Amino acid sequence: MPTQSVLVRDPSFLTRALQQYLSLLKKYPILTKSVTSGLLSALGNLLSQALEYRKNNKENSPKKKISVLGPVHFAIFGLFITGPVSHYFYHLLEVLLPTTIPYCLIKRLLLERLIFAPAFLLLFYVVMNALEGKTLADVQNKLKTSYWPAMKMNWKVWTPFQFININYVPVQFRVLYSRPRKTVSIPGHIHDVRHKQNEREGIPHYHMTWETQVIRNTS
Numbered sequence: 001m002p003t004q005s006v007l008v009r010d011p012s013f014l015t016r017a018l019q020q021y022l023s024l025l026k027k028y029p030i031l032t033k034s035v036t037s038g039l040l041s042a043l044g045n046l047l048s049q050a051l052e053y054r055k056n057n058k059e060n061s062p063k064k065k066i067s068v069l070g071p072v073h074f075a076i077f078g079l080f081i082t083g084p085v086s087h088y089f090y091h092l093l094e095v096l097l098p099t100t101i102p103y104c105l106i107k108r109l110l111l112e113r114l115i116f117a118p119a120f121l122l123l124f125y126v127v128m129n130a131l132e133g134k135t136l137a138d139v140q141n142k143l144k145t146s147y148w149p150a151m152k153m154n155w156k157v158w159t160p161f162q163f164i165n166i167n168y169v170p171v172q173f174r175v176l177y178s179r180p181r182k183t184v185s186i187p188g189h190i191h192d193v194r195h196k197q198n199e200r201e202g203i204p205h206y207h208m209t210w211e212t213q214v215i216r217n218t219s
Contacts, residue, residue: 026172029087029172030084033083033087033176034080034087036083037078037082038074038075038079038080040179041075041078041082042078044074045070045073049070050066052064073128083175085120086175087175090166093108094171096111109159109162109166112166113162121147121150121151125142
């Protein structure tokens with residue numbers, strides 16, 4: 001007897017999928033968050049490259065082929081760094097700054113914005129350049145030219161979202177809440193900085209590497 005196929009839009013299918021995901025999140029929290037971060041990071045980079053390709057096509061700019069290594073590098077960063085590091089940091093916040101202490105909302109935000117975010121952005125620069133096979137001198141040059149502007153952009157755009165995340169989102173969902181934004185936000189800030197710098201230096205827009213392979217309208 002033939003079986004009836006289940007459509008993805010079927011509410012019961014979506015409910016079962018969500019229940020299964022929540023079950024995995026409870027049983028294997030770090031692994032589930034890491035895999036989710038890796039997949040979303042790769043998807044975000046692939047989407048950003050497609051949008052960049054489409055934009056260049058409309059502007060009749062020289063076309064750059066979509067890089068397979070871009071999603072791979074972002075998947076590696078999300079799987080091995082974003083997922084585990086964010087998981088432990090958000091749990092550490094609950095231990096260091098419980099809701100019972102005075103001004104915990106502000107203290108959590110200051111800790112995340114002034115200590116964790118700068119360190120995470122620095123780690124992003126180092127790892128992504130290492131995956132590209134760049135030298136230490138290349139990393140130092142990029143840090144000098146674009147780290148600080150990118151950090152200021154991060155503070156300007158994402159501080160309200162992080163205030164909500166670390167104070168009102170349940171701790172088990174905080175990585176998932178921040179992941180879609182981080183997929184585009186960190187490299188997006190770098191892209192804005194590098195694009196302006198390359199314009200000043202007369203470097204064609206299509207010559208930029210992973211720093212441009214992101215969604216542009218992040219703010």
